[in-house]
Amino acid sequence: MAAIEMRNIVKKYGDGFPAVNDVSIDVEDGEFMILVGPSGCGKSTLLRMIVGLEDITSGDMVIGGKRVNALAPRDRNLAMVFQNYALYPHLSVFENIAFPLRLAGRPESEVESKVRDASKTLELDEHLQRKPGNLSGGQRQRVAMGRAIVRDADAFLFDEPLSNLDAKLRGQMRTEIARLQKRLGITTVYVTHDQTEAMTLGDRVAVLRRGVLQQLATPRELYTQP
Ligand code: ADP
Numbered sequence: 001m002a003a004i005e006m007r008n009i010v011k012k013y014g015d016g017f018p019a020v021n022d023v024s025i026d027v028e029d030g031e032f033m034i035l036v037g038p039s040g041c042g043k044s045t046l047l048r049m050i051v052g053l054e055d056i057t058s059g060d061m062v063i064g065g066k067r068v069n070a071l072a073p074r075d076r077n078l079a080m081v082f083q084n085y086a087l088y089p090h091l092s093v094f095e096n097i098a099f100p101l102r103l104a105g106r107p108e109s110e111v112e113s114k115v116r117d118a119s120k121t122l123e124l125d126e127h128l129q130r131k132p133g134n135l136s137g138g139q140r141q142r143v144a145m146g147r148a149i150v151r152d153a154d155a156f157l158f159d160e161p162l163s164n165l166d167a168k169l170r171g172q173m174r175t176e177i178a179r180l181q182k183r184l185g186i187t188t189v190y191v192t193h194d195q196t197e198a199m200t201l202g203d204r205v206a207v208l209r210r211g212v213l214q215q216l217a218t219p220r221e222l223y224t225q226p
């Protein structure tokens with residue numbers, strides 16, 4: 001069973017041309033799936049429909065074998081990592097990672113152990129008392145991922161997480177994300193318009209154009225196909 005099944009997904013805004021037009025993609029358990037294509041091709045819309053931030057016009061979204069079309073974002077157990085990381089500047093790294101657990105009213109002992117485990121995995125255990133403002137871009141990204149990890153999310157979703165960074169940092173972060181995802185083995189859907197990110201990060205790459213799925217292949221297959 002695929003972790004995320006998109007079945008004939010259509011999205012129309014108003015009565016215009018469909019932003020997403022009959023797209024079917026299976027994301028396997030633990031797979032790193034890239035959604036790539038030029039601006040306006042529908043990749044963010046598709047990602048937002050997975051998370052539940054956008055209604056589906058027709059088709060089925062199935063997550064962990066369960067149809068989720070009508071489920072609110074908070075009931076989907078997914079973790080979206082935003083472009084700006086959305087960290088709380090006045091809270092320590094520890095409290096930033098702990099935030100979803102606090103929100104859910106988890107007991108202190110559980111908060112402690114989950115934050116410690118996540119920060120070890122992410123090599124943040126030396127920085128738990130610092131504020132996000134004193135961290136590097138790479139460390140901030142890891143704090144954002146830590147917040148996702150402690151929720152035991154079924155999948156990570158990234159919407160152009162590197163597009164605001166300069167070229168050097170972007171290269172470092174690309175390596176970092178690839179390494180973390182391999183270590184964690186968590187299902188990931190990653191939106192980008194950057195060919196290099198698509199070809200280096202993805203187990204498979206879904207190429208969208210004007211809302212239509214044009215290709216779905218491994219990077220190696222895409223290199224050797226015309
Ligand atoms: P991408 O992420 O590939 O740049 P989007 O999913 O943001 O593409 O947009 C796909 C299409 O849907 C575009 O034509 C865009 O203008 C349109 N669109 C996106 N969001 C909205 C919205 N909230 N209302 C109307 N049209 C939208």
Ligand code: ADP
Nearest residue numbers: 051053072073074075077078079080081100103
């Ligand atoms: P509410 O909808 O109750 O006002 P929020 O919008 O802050 O509150 O979201 C509540 C919960 O919904 C979050 O704890 C989270 O589980 C989920 N959620 C909201 N937005 C996202 C997102 N972009 N990615 C993943 N989960 C989300």
